[in-house]
Amino acid sequence: NAGVMQNPRHLVRRRGQEARLRCSPVKGHSHVYWYRQLPEEGLKFMVYLQKENIIDESGMPKERFSAEFPKEGPSILRIQQVVRGDSAAYFCASSPVAGASNYGYTFGSGTRLTVV
Amino acid sequence: GQQVMQIPQYQHVQEGEDFTTYCNSSTTLSNIQWYKQRPGGHPVFLIQLVKSGEVKKQKRLTFQFGEAKKNSSLHITATQTTDVGTYFCARDPTGTASKLTFGTGTRLQVTL
Numbered sequence: 001n002a003g004v005m006q007n008p009r010h011l012v013r014r015r016g017q018e019a020r021l022r023c024s025p026v027k028g029h030s031h032v033y034w035y036r037q038l039p040e041e042g043l044k045f046m047v048y049l050q051k052e053n054i055i056d057e058s059g060m061p062k063e064r065f066s067a068e069f070p071k072e073g074p075s076i077l078r079i080q081q082v083v084r085g086d087s088a089a090y091f092c093a094s095s096p097v098a099g100a101s102n103y104g105y106t107f108g109s110g111t112r113l114t115v116v
Numbered sequence: 117g118q119q120v121m122q123i124p125q126y127q128h129v130q131e132g133e134d135f136t137t138y139c140n141s142s143t144t145l146s147n148i149q150w151y152k153q154r155p156g157g158h159p160v161f162l163i164q165l166v167k168s169g170e171v172k173k174q175k176r177l178t179f180q181f182g183e184a185k186k187n188s189s190l191h192i193t194a195t196q197t198t199d200v201g202t203y204f205c206a207r208d209p210t211g212t213a214s215k216l217t218f219g220t221g222t223r224l225q226v227t228l
Contacts, residue, residue, distance in 0.1 A: 033215055033216070035218075040223075042204065042218050042219065042220050042221050043159065043204065043218040044218075045215050045216070045217060045218075048214065048215040055214070056214055056215055091158055091159070093159075098214065101164065102164050103161075104149055104151070104161025104162075104163075104164060105149075105151075105159075105161060105216060106161070107158040107159045107160070108158060109157075109158050110158050
């Protein structure tokens with residue numbers, strides 16, 4: 001039973017390019033969450049999605065960032081025109097139910113984005 | 117937003133010593149979860165606490181939820197080098213099953 005799969009593990013982009021981060025949740029999990037983590041810091045919530053719906057995007061920057069979770073295929077976090085400040089680890093998590101539960105969140109290994 | 121503070125930020129212990137991290141909230145929590153993140157790794161779910169005064173144990177780890185449901189603690193007895201990592205508490209801020217908000221984390225270093 002595969003866990004949350006994220007790819008790529010490492011991504012290097014030049015300033016101004018686009019970054020696409022992919023996340024396949026645990027099979028059967030319909031709730032997906034994206035978090036950002038700067039070095040030596042905590043996890044900052046970005047967006048919560050269910051299939052084809054954005055439930056909560058209160059943590060997403062207003063510009064350049066978007067996320068989707070289509071009916072078929074992985075969830076995608078897209079960052080347009082990347083800047084150096086976007087360099088961080090981006091973690092995707094999934095859960096079988098919404099919010100907190102005894103199942104907890106299952107996290108992927110993350111994508112480490114470096115903008116040069 | 118409602119902050120969940122963790123103390124200490126960092127602790128360095130010798131193997132065999134005990135360790136405790138505290139998670140404090142200014143408002144009542146509906147539940148609290150704990151996660152561990154190894155250096156270079158990803159967060160891994162440890163446990164959820166829901167009831168006032170609840171205590172749960174996992175081998176050398178003891179988790180407590182305060183009577184007023186405003187604080188929680190994680191205690192590790194006789195630390196080992198495998199306990200190295202950052203421990204985060206997390207809450208569902210609205211209690212209505214939205215997303216988790218993570219605490220600031222406590223980084224534990226264990227040396228021989």
